[in-house]
Structures are given as structure tokens and as C-alpha cells.
Amino acid sequence: MKVIQSAQNKQIKEWKKLATKKGRQKQKAYLLDGWHLVKEAFISDINISFLLVTENFKYLDEIETMNKDTHETIIISEEVANHLSETPSPQGVFAVVSLEDTQDENIVLQGAWLMLDAVQDPGNIGTMVRTADAAGFSGVIFGDGTADVYQPKVVRAMQGSQFHIKVITGSLGSWIQKMHTQHMPVFGTELNPDAKPYDTIEKQHDFAVIMGNEGNGMHKEFLQNTTCNLYIPIMGHAESLNVAVAAGILMFQLKA
Amino acid sequence: MKVIQSAQNKQIKEWKKLATKKGRQKQKAYLLDGWHLVKEAFISDINISFLLVTENFKYLDEIETMNKDTHETIIISEEVANHLSETPSPQGVFAVVSLEDTQDENIVLQGAWLMLDAVQDPGNIGTMVRTADAAGFSGVIFGDGTADVYQPKVVRAMQGSQFHIKVITGSLGSWIQKMHTQHMPVFGTELNPDAKPYDTIEKQHDFAVIMGNEGNGMHKEFLQNTTCNLYIPIMGHAESLNVAVAAGILMFQLKA
Numbered sequence: 085m086k087v088i089q090s091a092q093n094k095q096i097k098e099w100k101k102l103a104t105k106k107g108r109q110k111q112k113a114y115l116l117d118g119w120h121l122v123k124e125a126f127i128s129d130i131n132i133s134f135l136l137v138t139e140n141f142k143y144l145d146e147i148e149t150m151n152k153d154t155h156e157t158i159i160i161s162e163e164v165a166n167h168l169s170e171t172p173s174p175q176g177v178f179a180v181v182s183l184e185d186t187q188d189e190n191i192v193l194q195g196a197w198l199m200l201d202a203v204q205d206p207g208n209i210g211t212m213v214r215t216a217d218a219a220g221f222s223g224v225i226f227g228d229g230t231a232d233v234y235q236p237k238v239v240r241a242m243q244g245s246q247f248h249i250k251v252i253t254g255s256l257g258s259w260i261q262k263m264h265t266q267h268m269p270v271f272g273t274e275l276n277p278d279a280k281p282y283d284t285i286e287k288q289h290d291f292a293v294i295m296g297n298e299g300n301g302m303h304k305e306f307l308q309n310t311t312c313n314l315y316i317p318i319m320g321h322a323e324s325l326n327v328a329v330a331a332g333i334l335m336f337q338l339k340a
Numbered sequence: 341m342k343v344i345q346s347a348q349n350k351q352i353k354e355w356k357k358l359a360t361k362k363g364r365q366k367q368k369a370y371l372l373d374g375w376h377l378v379k380e381a382f383i384s385d386i387n388i389s390f391l392l393v394t395e396n397f398k399y400l401d402e403i404e405t406m407n408k409d410t411h412e413t414i415i416i417s418e419e420v421a422n423h424l425s426e427t428p429s430p431q432g433v434f435a436v437v438s439l440e441d442t443q444d445e446n447i448v449l450q451g452a453w454l455m456l457d458a459v460q461d462p463g464n465i466g467t468m469v470r471t472a473d474a475a476g477f478s479g480v481i482f483g484d485g486t487a488d489v490y491q492p493k494v495v496r497a498m499q500g501s502q503f504h505i506k507v508i509t510g511s512l513g514s515w516i517q518k519m520h521t522q523h524m525p526v527f528g529t530e531l532n533p534d535a536k537p538y539d540t541i542e543k544q545h546d547f548a549v550i551m552g553n554e555g556n557g558m559h560k561e562f563l564q565n566t567t568c569n570l571y572i573p574i575m576g577h578a579e580s581l582n583v584a585v586a587a588g589i590l591m592f593q594l595k596a
Contacts, residue, residue, distance in 0.1 A: 207463070211582045220575025241582075248577035316592065319476025321504035325588070326467045326497075332585035333592050336572065 087159045088136075091167035096160075099136075099180060100168060105232050108183055114234035116179040117169050119143060124244030126150040131182040136160045136168070138176035147177075155179070170236040183234060184251070191250060193266055195222030196339050197292040199256050201302045202229030203327060210241020211328040212295065216249060219335040223250030225259050229297070256294065260309055263292050270294065272302055272310035273334065275324060279313035282333070287340035295331045343415045344392075347423035352416075355392075355436060356424060361488050364439055370490035372435040373425050375399060380500030382406040387438040392416045392424070394432035403433075411435070426492040439490060440507070447506060449522055451478030452595050453548040455512050457558045458485030459583060466497020467584040468551065472505060475591040479506030481515050485553070512550070516565055519548055526550065528558055528566035529590065531580060535569035538589070543596035551587045 088096060101107030102115040113133065116122050125132055126147065132155040137144055139159055147157075165174045198216045203209050209231055213224050226233055233251050263270050271285070271293045294310065296302030307313055316330055325333075344352060357363030358371040369389065372378050381388055382403065388411040393400055395415055403413075421430045454472045459465050465487055469480050482489055489507050519526050527541070527549045550566065552558030563569055572586055581589075 211585060214578050215581060215585050217576040218572075218574045218578035218581050243578065245576075245578050316474075318474045319595070320473040320501075322470050322474035322499065322501050325471060325474050326584070328582070329467060329471050329585055329588035332581070332589050336589050339575070 085157055085159055088164055089161045091164050093164070096164055096167065099134075099178075102180070103170060103236055105235070108232075108234050112183045113180050114183055114239065115168070115236070116181060116239065117171065117177075117236065118175050118240070119177050121239070121244050122147070122177050122179045124247050125179050125181055128244075128247035130184070130247060132179050133182065134158060134180040136164075136178040136180070138162055138165050141176045143177070171240075184246075191223075191252065193262060193268065194290055195220075196288070196290070196335070197221060197223055197225060197259075197263075198331065198335065199225045199227060199259065199292055199294040200230040201227045201256055201294055201306055202297040202300075203295060204231060204298055205327075206231050206235050206237035207241050208298070208326065208328040210238040210243070212331045213238075213242045213249070213251060214245045215328065215332045215335060217245035219332075219339050221249060221335060221339065223252060225256065225292075226251070226253045227256035256306055257309070260292075260306065264311075266290075268292060269311040270309075271334075271338065272307045272313040273315065273330070274301065274307055274313040275315055276313070277315070279315040282314040282316050282337055285312075285314065285338060288338055289340045291338065293331075293334050293338060295327055295334075298327050341413055341415055344420055345417045347420050349420070352420055352423065355390075355434075358436070359426060359492055361491070364488075364490050368439045369436050370439055370495065371424065371492070372437060372495065373427065373433075373492065374431050374496070375433050377495070377500050378403070378433050378435045380503050381435050381437055384500075384503035386440070386503060388435050389438065390414060390436040392420075392434040392436070394418055394421050397432045399433070427496075440502075447479075447508065449518060449524065450546055452476070452544070452546070452591070453478055453515075453519075454480045454587065454591065455483060455515065455548055455550040456480065456486040457483045457512055457550055457562055458553040458556075459551060460487060460554055461583075462487050462491050462493035463497050464554070464582065464584040466494040466499070468587045469494075469498045469505070469507060470501045471584065471588045471591060473501035475588075475595050477505060477591060477595065479508060481512065481548075482507070482509045483512035512562055513565070516548070516562065520567075522546075524548060525567040526565075527590075527594070528563045528569040529571065529586070530557065530563055530569040531571055532569070533571070535571040538570040538572050538593055541568075541570065541594060544594055545596045547594065549587075549590050549594060551583055551590075554583050
């Protein structure tokens, strides 16, 4: 098995670039960091090109039984692991996996969809993908201005849910239009009593719900093009809810 | 007005220690960083000892009209602001405020209460306090092993909700007992089909709901001492929900 000891190694330098959007697009790959995520990738049908493990990684035997023949396994030093990881104490296991083509416009619009309209915080975004998965949603559509799906902090917070549901990058305007054509209700969210309280809507099978930017909410052009807009009534004195919490409340309430 | 230019100033060194639990307990104070939090403190009835602003802070006039006579205002340099702040780009406004006595056992147990059983992540914890406020809860009880209420990251995520609802540190066992004495239902949370689905419970006025540790869930001794335990059914393939998202779904569902 190949061994890489130095963080100055040329190949390691390339993989380090996977932390940037440019690097991911150039190499058409992204990096999984940590045992839970790597295991999820092995269970899924995603294409793993390289598995990087430190010499003492305790689940190495378990990985070898997982029967993916396509990848090359490389032993890395602790120094390399610390260099590649965005976390303070890496577990010593990484996988370089293929970037899915997330702009697939031929997708079948069925079930429940979450749309993100210029959401910024990568932790919130990843948590929303994880919650959409837990709520039985079909997928999440990342609209313009939303942080990149495969940014390390988003990947960490998704906890592998990108292997369970569709994750698409695209223009929300055209997706909303497609949903209207298919008579799927599209719910916008607006912290505004002109909207309907979220718990007055019947549970739905095929629909979409849109979450807006943390500070500014949804774009007006999208708010005006929804089937109806919803709000979560605030009972106390907090000004608003965290966007990932609000998305969780809405998804679990609306999904039949 | 007093001016402090250097991060080496003795008083600044003392305030820097407010980022640690030891420093907060010794000085019986904690630090608010940012305009939203400082404004919330001015609106509330909390005791502000010092207001620290950079020379160019744009809302200084607005603060001066807020009519709190008790505090001393100190002008600080950008260097001092960067030193005191835990964020990469501080807004240039801080307040040193009194640490509330959060161990008050004479509190009236009415309304809805959130209890945290060894919850670790400060962002999750602060978000849960903010959500409890938004859901109209009376307060949040921080049980043993839960991160400190006044840690900077918790304070940032609470967004001032500590000024709107009670935030108490204490032993969950004795609080659960008190609630039983007052015939308030106490709901535990368990990712376990032996528990009841959360949406089969009637909405409640006076009750408590307990959230457990991110990895290990609630302590067994507490789970066995609740009125009943609830779970949120997972419809997809995610292993679990983020604890702050789960708490939000439960609080908004259960609160009458």
C-alpha cells in the first residue's frame, strides 16, 4: 500500500484544494473527513477514488470488508491527517469521492422538496439537508447565493444525508415554475402576519417549502411566485427563529 | 470619557477573563459582544456595569438616549475590540453585565420549561434558549454536564433570550421531582420506539421537556423518572436529528 508521510506531498496539496470550490470543480471531487461520513459513502453507490487512513486507524479492517474495489487505499501520517482536516482533532480517515452532477434538470419532481434561497451559514445548511432526510423529503435544491453543497462545513453537518436524498444546485425560479406546471404547492416563508400560520395548512405529499436568507429572508420575486407563504407565530420575545430550527418545524409539520 | 488604547491594559486583561467560567464566577459578570445583544441588555432590567465602544461605533448616540445611568462608558481602540471579541470581525460594542444568580430555587414553576441534560454544543444550547423564548416557554434549566450559560458561544446563539425567559442552572433530578409534586407532566426524549410519537400527545400549558446529550441521549435515571418519553419518528435514512432542531419541533408541537 502506498504511504504518504509529508503534507508537502504533491498529491496531498491537490487534495487540500478540495476545501475550496475551485479545487472541487477542477478535480470533480470532494473530501469526506471522519468515520461516519466515510462509512456512509461505502454503503452508498457513490464512486470513491481514494481512501486515506492513518496507520493506527482502528476500523481499517472493517473498511476492507466493505467490498468496494474501485478505490486505492493510501496510508497517511498524522501530520498529513492534521493538514487535510478542517477539524481540530481528525479521526484519521478520509475519502476522496466523485462530485455528483448536481445540476441535473431531468430529475423527477415527486415527494417533498426543500429549497434554499441564499442561505449563508454552512452549519445551518448541512443541518437542513440532514433534517430533510429525517423528515422523508425527496431532496434539497440549493438556489443562487446559497453556500456550496460540498464545502467542508456543509458536508460535516449533512452527516451523509447527501447519499440518501437528492441534492441539487439550480435556479429556484425555474424549479418553482416546474412545480407549478405539475400542480405541486410551493410554500414560501415570510416572518409576516400577511402569510398564513404554518399549522393551518393540511399535510401534503408532493410539495416544496422555501427557506430564505438568515438576515434578509426570501427574495421578493420568489415570495410573489409561491402558492402561498407561511410563518411560524412567535409567542415570546425572540425576534426570530434560527433558520435550521424553523425549517425543521415546517418540514415535520407539512410532510404527510 | 475614559479611553483604553492597549490590549495590555489591566482592566482589559480582567474582562478578557470573562471568556472563562472561572473569570465569570470571580467577577460575577459576563460579556456581551455586538449591537443586538447590548441593545437587548439596555432594554432589559439587567445591571450593566461597563459599556465599551470603539470611537467610530455608529450607534453611540442611540445608546446614550437609552437612559441607563448605572454604567460607565469607556472608549476602546480597535485593537482592544479585536482582543476582547471571540468573533473574527467584532462590531466594536461590548457590555459587562451582572451574572444573574441562576441557582434560584424559589422560582415559580408555571408554564413550559425546557431542561438540558448534559448537552454539549454551545451553538445548539444557545439556539435552544432562543427557540424556547420564541415558543413562549417560561425558562430553560441547565442540568449537570451542560455547557455554561454564559460561555461566549452560548451567549451569541441565545441572541438576548436570556433577558426574556428564566435561565437556571441546577440538578435536573430535583427539578423533575418538584414538577411531579406540582402535577406537571415531564416529557423525556428517547430515540426509541418504546417511547410515544411526539405528535400523539395533547398540547400542554404547564409541562417540561428534556433534551439529552448529542451523542448519548438522556441519562437513564432521568428517563425512568419522567411522566412519559417521546420520540420524533425518522421517515428517511438520517440516523438522528440535530438536538436543537429536535427541541424546536417538540417545543412548538407540545406548547398550547
